[in-house]
Amino acid sequence: MTAAQSPDRRRFLTAGAAALGAAATAQLWLPGSARAAEGALPAGVFSLGVASGDPLPDGIVLWTRLAPDPLDGGGMPDRSVVVTWELAEDERFAKIARRGSATALPTYGHSVHVDVRGLRPGRTYWYRFRAGGQISPTGRTRTAPAPGSTGGSLRVALASCQNWQQGYFTAYQDMLAQDPDVVLFVGDYIYESAPSATAVRRHEGSDEPYTLTQYRNRYAQYRTDPHLRAMHARAPWVVTFDDHEVDNDFAGGVPQDPAKQSPEAFAARLTAAYQAYYEHMPVRATAVPSGPHIQMYRRLEFGALVRLNVLDTRQFRSDQTTTQAGALSPAMTMLGAKQKKWLVDGLHGSPARWNLIASQIMMAETDLQIGEGKLWYYDAWDGYQAERNALLGELRTVRNPVVLSGDRHLTMISDLKADFADPASAVVGAEFVGTSVSSNGDQDQAAFHDEWDPRMPDNPHWKVIDAHRGYHLFDIDRDGIDATVRVVDTVTRPDALFSTLSRLRVDAGKPGVRTV
Template sequence: MTTAQRHDPEFRAAAQHLGRRRFLTATGAAAALAFAVQLPSAGAAAAAELDARRISEDPFTLGVASGDPLPDSVLLWTRLAPRPFEPDAGLPRERVSVHWELAHDERFTRIARRGRATAHPEFHHTVHVEVPHLESGRRYYYRFRAGDWVSPVGRTRTAPAAGSRPARLKLAAVSCQAYHDGWFTAYGHLAQEDLDAVFHLGDYLYEYAVNATGGVRAYTDRRLPAVFNRETVTLEDYRLRYALYKSDPDLAAAHAAHNFVVTWDDHETENNYAGGIPENDVPPEEFLLRRAAAYRAYWENQPLRLPQRPEGPDMRLYRRLHFGELAQFDILDTRQYRSNQAYGDGWQVPGPESEDPGRTMTGETQERWLLDGWRGSRAVWNVVPQQVVFSRRRNVPTPDFKLSMDSWDGYPASRRRLLDGAAAAGLANLMVLTGDVHVGYGLDIKADFDDPGSRTVGTELVATSISSGKDGSDRPANHDALTTANPHMKFYNGRRGYLTVELGAEQARADFRTVSRVTTPGAPIVTAASYVTEAGNPGLTPA
């Protein structure tokens, strides 16, 4: 089956118009085309209205979130789910009015904005509120009310004013949170950090089954429902899986404490998929339907704005945020538009297929958008939050090395175009933020990775996983081989945790924050290492 066949317009159209019931039952193009139903748009009065005073159980079990801050606006999110582990979450298929408030203080004595939104059953009673006309660069507090129920209080922050030059910006980068691999302990610590934003770099959830005891969590005081003990395929599956993940109190605390800026990797849909090509040999129409279900559930459950709402199996997730003239963030999507992996999706010897100049990681449109954005940038730091390792990683320091075909090493022509574009734009301070690999790396980005003495043109900081891979270790078994084979790799650690980066006018500081264990709860947080890179002089040095 060719890539073109897998993107057949007939299958794509079917997925775009497939309603919720068909997502749960259809398995082929014929069924999709015969029973396609257009879902109502947000704001459509497709269902009767439920009097929120009739809700008898707390509907805010999955907490609150905010994201994608602008200088004059924030995005607020919640979901009504009195019984989150049931398919209907304990609510009828009726729309619900939800009141929201944004205040200058935590006690809500000085209200900045208030309003009302509708939680539609078509969107699983999620709420996305874009609050305009706010003051730039300041903190706000927010909450929701449905009937007599009031949500937890969230904290958010607008971006600095356009054209301003803030003295500092502190962010965190997180990725890879397999529920069944351990506790989200790192999120509990992250919630206590003083941050302007958290960038989630993918694998917010995993499609794999979670057994009744929560996998490694080994629950003894409860049993998870059987609906989680299967791989996610349908819209209902993905919605329930988000409910499971968002029920974690540490993740909920982190969302309530900070703005999240999210992008996906593969596991939000299926392991190692590439564009419209699935991991396994299933009919193309089935995978597009699965992708449409996954993308819809992702938008429903994340603090994303209306332009990111998907149309069937397509969703524009790449976007740009500015924090004054200190930092420009170009958030990438390296899954939806990429060419299929060369020689399979594992570690392979590179060759003509992987080095084909026509191969792309981002797709032509996204690549052009990124390069145009760099040419117009006035920021001190140009930061690229994205999914998979950008820098060269040879697995051994010998001529028979292999490279990861799922990372940018499998798409070297695509990487070359970006590096050439950065040079042409005169970017002095390129920083790439990465997830995916369940370890922490600090890497110098070289003009020519084949020449260790070539100019350093940027910095790549790789955030380890929150829990994926279980406890890990400070010194993984391949530490010496990898650092010797890649002299531009300045740091390598295999514990769980997150990354914080403080950007200033003269330098950036990266702290690799780790916990000793996630297979049991309660581990303390430590700083495994700290590095700085100077503005105008790229390259990592120990702090």
């Protein structure tokens, strides 16, 4: 499964997919009452590019946002605009599979989310949009394999934590060359921090975003990054958010600084942040926010090979503790009762060979105390240990569980233990904490290892720790997962060099991870 293999080297090719045949061409028409007003549009309406996401066996979400002046509210007239779209089986659009129309509404920042159905499973498609006589860049996407299909493989890229001010998003340049089937982004797509005069690239605006327009401008700035925009147009993404899409270290309805943000003010900020998130992500209408709430945890299936459980570890969590006693309290929850039941039921009822859990924050223990005693990282699952330990207990009887996380701005790859207080306890799974795309910038690697290597004896479940920027790549088949940690030499220049830091393997039927 190397990049030198053919483009379809790891695609799902099943008899069931072939038997379905080509999807019929369809034209969707808006009723007369819903037709948007016609009229000339400013040039450059597709400045933010295109994207796709949440692949199903017969469907995909296609996204764009009309924004000729992206850093100043979008620059669109205050009216609805008809956007036509088409999706084809070839890059030249000679064989159209689906086409139709959508309405870009001012209410949603003139974003477009088209949930296309009736497609072939495990199939590559190309798509584009038109509005006001202008045509978008072409995107490429792929549907999930047919339900129950066996064999084949899946290439997944794991990314998180892209801070505009702390570096260029050159990781996506390398990711593009690796040609993943799907990109899994587990949080911190934007950072809400105020502009810094010493930044590698300065944030727009004059302060943190609080209003809808301010969040729209921040997302739009990130979408102008050419490497990020190109990767969005290359493969479908599955996304979830962490804290910086709203406010650093927020928990549920509690902001980082309650003394400075009243409950009413923070509810308004959540409302703006969640709407801007929806407007800029290739997600389905199930994610349309309802005030200060958004439905983000969900499940995606990739044949009989992979079930992907995407978590929301921000909206339902208890406020972070600051003590060991608090971390051990059974009252502390990361998921909330409803989401936890949904996850456990989905794991035990899964027909898939591999059960992946996309968790924004690290599940394995981080003991920061060298020698006797424990000092935990409370914002992660270490601060919610009763719930974490109960979940690890459930993993004992789950087929091939693997957790994919972010947040730490480090590569931290671990065995998941039934009881981290007992190093001899059973290994129940594996976790890959992906490093950041750019957050924390270029770190001093020698200084990092001088600080962190002495903690390895207190964390024997850690297999790899590192502080380079980059992403993780997973080639998944029935027999195992081959993981590659790809890193860049710097994020301070757009012409970074890429290399492989580490290769690892998870074997089916053998919980845990080993270096190769």
